[in-house]
Amino acid sequence: MPTYAAILYSSRDADWTAPEEGPVMAEYGAFSQVAGPAVTGGAALFPTSTATTVRVQGGKGGDVLTTDGPFAEAKEVLSGFFLLDAPDLDAAIALAAQIPAAWDGAVELRPVIPMAG
Template sequence: MTTYAAIVYTHDADWTSPEVADEMAEYGAFSAAAGSAITGGAVLHPTSTATTVRVSGGKGGDVLTRDGPFAEGKRCLPGSYS
């Protein structure tokens, strides 16, 4: 059977905040209606929490983390369905 990934692009938001409750209800309704066809999915954190992870010196090297990258676009990738 063919599998597809539905990638959701929308405004950047804290999806736990009351301001987006109506929009989250729409995602919930979609998930309920298409539940038998959805095999997975994930919600990502807001872009303000982004962290870059690098390994210095290749495999086995030091793991370095820093804030960013910082999104400058109006739309972001908050999650996906599969």
């Protein structure tokens, strides 16, 4: 069965560890209950203010440059991901439509490439 990465983009940059985010987290908990064994992994991410972007200037072995924050400013922010086992893309879409991020942001689905070992 294929695995899909459901990459979550939210319309706001929330701190999911803050008490006021409890109701939203409850919605994600409800999704996990509905999706059941189709959810094989995932994580919420801290706000973009905690991000560090890493680039290597000149390719492998070049100078390592770091920048505070995300790679680019965007209307929606990367807020987390789920790994979904679904028999096909249509089933993955049906699951993604139930993820709260899809209601006010977006959920990008990508097939995961199986890696040996």
